[in-house]
Amino acid sequence: MNVIWARSAAVLILLAIAAALLAVFVGVTAALALTTGALLALLVFYLYQINRLWKVLDAPAYGEIPSAVGLWGEVYYRLHRLVKRWRMQVLQVEQQHTRFIQAIQASPNGVLMLDDADQIEWCNAVAELHFGLSARRDARQRITHLIRRPEFVQYLMLQRFDEPLQMRDMGEHKQSVLAVQVLPYGDNRKLVLTQDITKLENTESMRRDFVANVSHELKTPLTVLTGFLETVRDLPVSDEDRRRYVDMMMTQAMRMQHIVEDLLALAKLESDMQPPSQDPVDIGALVHHLVHDAQGLSQGRHEITADIDRAVGIRGNETELLSALGNLVSNAVRYTPDGGRIGIGLCYRDGHAVFSVSDTGLGIAAEHIPRLTERFYRVDRSRSRDTGGTGLGLAIVKHVLSRHHAELRISSEVGKGSVFRVVFPVDRSIHQPGARHAA
Template identity: 35%
Template sequence: MKRPWFALKAVLTLIAMIAVISAYWTAAFFLAEAVYDRLDWRPQPLVRQLVTANTGFLLMGISMSAIAPFIRRHEKAYWQNLMNAIQRIAKGDFRVNFHVDREKRNHPMTELVTGLNDMVAQLRAMEEMRQEFISNVSHEIGSPLTSIRGFARALKNEDLSREQRMRYLDIIETECVRLSKLSENMLRLTMLESNQHSFFPAPYRLDAQLQTILLRCEPQWAEKDLDMSAELEKVVITADEDLLSQVWLNLIHNAIKFTPKGGRITIRLEREGDKAVVTVCDTGPGIRKQDQHRIFERFYKSDKSRHRAAGGSGLGLSIAKKIVEIHHGKISVHSRPGEGAAFTVELPLQSPASAQSG
């Protein structure tokens, strides 16, 4: 559609230019003829043409000179407004919205203004995400620091028994570990998002890796008397084993964390064509539908009180999602409140990212 429109626009512009030039040269011709009649002079045809041409150029120049100040004033105001808006953007004000002339939608300036509006909208969205991120980080750091400060003050009381002192010290140590883990996860996620993390894909047995991780987590699920079952098909995958271990640890830890005592967790590994599909199912409280599309966002918590009681920071699933994306796979969740949750990870057996290097 665009090419015929541009062709038509070029033809119309050419016709308009020819009409304007013809009008000036017609006026120049009659003006010159009037001068010839007044002077009773009949010059040669070549002289007539030269006089008509020069007079036409003169008339065009005079009219353009008369119109130019008004055009310049309009253009100057337009460019000044544009520069002022860009300066506001440079200072961090992303509420700027450039006016788009709908009658000149295909004009280069209109395309520039539309592009600037899109850029400002993206910057505004990024600024909102940045502010939300800072707010979440401040909240996550502030909570354990408040706890540490409160129990440190309480330890100054000389009347405390040894049991109370040890309990307060255990709480302080737990909160310090929580802060350390938060810092570690934030650094890991930042490195993953900036593509600075080492990436070393190699073929290995995915079923053996999952079995090993389940054994590592046995003290946690045995303590809650959980029914843990694994249905693992033999699958060889080319991927970064260390990175994917973080995905499985996050998913299994979450399942253990939110499954009530005596509940059931099922880990499945199947090969579907050229993909490996891992599913982690639990019988926990589940996730509301309106929360499922945001569950992989940084610091997002569908139930803040539940996460805090479990010691989560809201970064585990974000890290898992990023690692899966690095492997050109995808992660999804299916859940209903009260019916548990099922996290599914699909990974290509031969990762396209294997050609990359850290």
């Protein structure tokens, strides 16, 4: 027997005992009057409490459960405990829902929910950006009324959702590429997922260009080698011609070797995720060595000057810095006509170590400058091959400087020459006042 039946029975038993005692000592009439009055009072009390309970159930509000004594106090206590338990469950569901929404909002992909009529129920901020939508403004709007791209409308109509749809020039970024995937769920509802694959597309394009450029760069020397080998094998040639052919084949073989070496150096730089060391490098001595290399490469065909502040030092990898700065110096010698001037400098400016190479060469048009550090990018292909360049030098420079958090600044004017400056960050620049300049 539960507490309600027990307390109700107890009240009736007590009332019967009181009526019996009253009938024995006072009389039956008084006992009946007392019993009738007590039952009527109990009925009125029950009706009053039922009315209170009805108001609570008709317009429930948390924290407004009334209190009472006796049986109804137990009822209200049980009701209060039930409401509290339900409220805790609702709060837990709301928290889970909030965390779920926050997780979807934190996703780098767009999420858009459609009902059975393809109307927007909800979307996250990324989907708003991808499609140019507003979750509040466009709620309950048919998706094809807002996104009217023919390929998207056809994708929804055909319902062939096995493969994602690629959409270009979407949202605020008109150069972007989106992958759109529709996933049906529930009662004919749809989940639309979007992913910005612009970087993947650009990477794939760069990969295709890289393979094509490598093939093209190796094809020319291989063609020359094959032609000369066939000539030497099939035709009678003099010793002088044979030596000349062998020298030309050696030149082409060395060219392929340089390309392979630069490719390996570039691959090593890209695969090395560890930052270069912070060991001090005597950059002054390194630049002085580069000046001698430039003089040897020039063979007196250029006027080479140097202004080196030996008080300047760099924290980094000496081998990588020698490769990067050496590429800039050798490029200046290769692309400067005979009789031109080349200046090599090292100074300390505003807390930064600055290395510079200037020349009076042909100069570079402004539209080519942003692409100079791309692999195999050439302003003049024929001249690059004539000077022995592989097309990878500035790509190596870019990766070395990126690893050292340095900046490459290029200024050039067609017909007047170019200036390449390398500005090292403050935390990698060293300056020891009192050391001498070298010129």
